[in-house]
Amino acid sequence: MTDPATLADQLRTGERRLHELDDADAETAAEARRQFLAAETGADLDAIGDFTFDAGQATDANVENFVGSAQVPMGVAGPVAIDGGAADGEYFLPMATTEGALVASVNRGLSAIDDAGGATARVTDSGMTRAPVFRVAGVAEAETVVEWVDDHAEQLREAAESTTSHGELLAVEPYVVGDNVYLRFAYDTKDAMGMNMATIATREAADLVEAETPAELVAISGNLCNDKKPAAINAVEGRGRTVTADVTLSRELVEETLNTTPEAMVEGNTRKNLVGSAKAGSLGFNAHAANTVAAMFLATGQDEAQVVEGANAITTMDAREDGLYASISLASLEVGTVGGGTKLATQSAGLELLGLAGGGDPAGSNADALAEVIAVGALAGELSLIAAFCSRHLASAHEDLGR
Ligand SMILES: CC(C)(COP(=O)([O-])OP(=O)([O-])OC[C@H]1O[C@@H](n2cnc3c(N)ncnc32)[C@H](O)[C@@H]1OP(=O)([O-])[O-])[C@@H](O)C(=O)NCCC(=O)NCCSC(=O)C[C@@](C)(O)CC(=O)[O-]
Numbered sequence: 456m457t458d459p460a461t462l463a464d465q466l467r468t469g470e471r472r473l474h475e476l477d478d479a480d481a482e483t484a485a486e487a488r489r490q491f492l493a494a495e496t497g498a499d500l501d502a503i504g505d506f507t508f509d510a511g512q513a514t515d516a517n518v519e520n521f522v523g524s525a526q527v528p529m530g531v532a533g534p535v536a537i538d539g540g541a542a543d544g545e546y547f548l549p550m551a552t553t554e555g556a557l558v559a560s561v562n563r564g565l566s567a568i569d570d571a572g573g574a575t576a577r578v579t580d581s582g583m584t585r586a587p588v589f590r591v592a593g594v595a596e597a598e599t600v601v602e603w604v605d606d607h608a609e610q611l612r613e614a615a616e617s618t619t620s621h622g623e624l625l626a627v628e629p630y631v632v633g634d635n636v637y638l639r640f641a642y643d644t645k646d647a648m649g650m651n652m653a654t655i656a657t658r659e660a661a662d663l664v665e666a667e668t669p670a671e672l673v674a675i676s677g678n679l680c681n682d683k684k685p686a687a688i689n690a691v692e693g694r695g696r697t698v699t700a701d702v703t704l705s706r707e708l709v710e711e712t713l714n715t716t717p718e719a720m721v722e723g724n725t726r727k728n729l730v731g732s733a734k735a736g737s738l739g740f741n742a743h744a745a746n747t748v749a750a751m752f753l754a755t756g757q758d759e760a761q762v763v764e765g766a767n768a769i770t771t772m773d774a775r776e777d778g779l780y781a782s783i784s785l786a787s788l789e790v791g792t793v794g795g796g797t798k799l800a801t802q803s804a805g806l807e808l809l810g811l812a813g814g815g816d817p818a819g820s821n822a823d824a825l826a827e828v829i830a831v832g833a834l835a836g837e838l839s840l841i842a843a844f845c846s847r848h849l850a851s852a853h854e855d856l857g858r
């Protein structure tokens with residue numbers, strides 16, 4: 456019997472464990488888990504069971520011990536015109552968040568940007584990294600390994616690329632620390648964020664390194680990649696897409712839409728985002744890039760833990776004769792329009808709203824465009840929030856919209 460009540464009973468008696476409901480379809484298994492958990496904890500789990508995506512699809516690639524969904528409200532900001540290397544035209548930005556005032560803020564920034572004729576954005580570097588760590592006897596052996604890697608780039612490329620029809624190995628950067636050798640592999644992963652792709656490809660290359668040199672693999676990720684932790688290497692070398700967006704707003708626009716002046720914006724940016732961040736030892740020299748990155752990651756099926764790297768951004772502002780120049784450069788924005796969570800119904804709809812669902816033509820262009828759109832959204836958020844500080848509106852905005 457695979458009805459939810461019977462399965463929930465079997466969970467209660469210990470006959471089955473939470474992950475041993477494979478003979479039931481995904482929805483039935485989820486309902487059984489909810490019944491079991493509700494009885495065990497007294498929690499009302501009905502809301503978690505109310506979802507619209509395909510449970511079978513989610514349990515195939517996205518989640519284990521599936522019980523339902525955590526829903527996040529989605530708003531939209533824009534439209535905004537973007538002149539990008541890949542993005543081109545007017546975009547509405549889907550943003551999933553629980554922070555009142557955030558969408559309003561990005562919307563205000565986008566409205567100023569759009570009135571100025573739109574933003575310019577470019578992906579200036581691209582490469583998803585995976586850096587295995589190898590054990591060697593000492594520095595002499597490390598030198599042997601590094602020399603072998605330098606001399607066999609082509610063989611490493613063939614090994615890595617044998618596992619993927621889309622990925623391309625771009626570079627292998629060696630680092631030696633005592634009896635540790637780290638090889639930082641960088642891949643063009645086209646429209647995939649690429650963490651699975653790069654890991655699978657690197658395993659193949661690491662096998663070759665182990666077979667041909669004295670190095671012994673300790674971990675396929677040695678943390679020089681660096682995934683999902685704040686790390687200077689991502690800020691300097693980049694990871695995923697490195698992307699910059701900029702705009703020049705006339706003095707009138709700054710005064711009318713942002714209720715402040717270019718000079719006040721520049722001072723606010725310098726004292727807060729640059730000096731304040733430096734004093735704090737922050738890796739992010741921005742106000743809240745993480746807000747837009749997180750909201751758009753949730754709305755479009757990105758890996759939300761990679762907001763850590765996505766927040767690695769520098770905001771600059773300059774008062775010029777023609778008004779306020781503002782830019783944001785995100786060093787390590789890891790995004791994809793295929794793979795991961797991008798196929799789930801609501802996330803796929805978020806990508807469709809942007810016209811960026813699935814693989815691009817040429818491959819990689821959709822993910823590049825997504826990176827550019829997120830960068831413009833983050834720039835809008837910076838403009839609006841810095842303006843709110845200058846006009847002393849932050850507290851009142853959140854009183855009105857956020858509680
Ligand atoms: C809230 C505003 C925009 C009001 O700003 P305002 O200028 O008083 O609003 P307005 O009524 O004059 O409208 C101006 C434009 O804002 C937009 N707008 C205005 N209201 C809405 C709304 N309800 N829904 C959608 N869009 C809205 C809209 O584009 C509108 O133009 P219109 O379309 O009317 O021509 C402004 O005060 C603001 O942006 N404040 C900053 C809020 C913010 O950025 N919060 C982010 C979170 S802060 C945080 O999480 C991080 C932090 C602060 O801790 C980081 C740090 O330490 O720096």
Ligand SMILES: NC(=O)C1=CN([C@@H]2O[C@H](COP(=O)(O)OP(=O)(O)OC[C@H]3O[C@@H](n4cnc5c(N)ncnc54)[C@H](OP(=O)(O)O)[C@@H]3O)[C@@H](O)[C@H]2O)C=CC1
Binds near residue numbers: 618644647649815
């Ligand atoms: N393994 C790990 O260490 C980690 C995994 N993750 C998870 O990895 C997932 C993302 O990995 P990712 O590799 O992006 O996704 P997937 O594992 O979902 O793989 C995507 C695959 O889509 C295929 N593909 C089809 N069309 C395209 C196209 N236009 N451009 C690129 N690839 C295309 C490629 O196949 P082919 O290669 O055959 O060409 C590619 O490998 C997320 O779920 C994330 O949470 C996150 C962090 C670490």
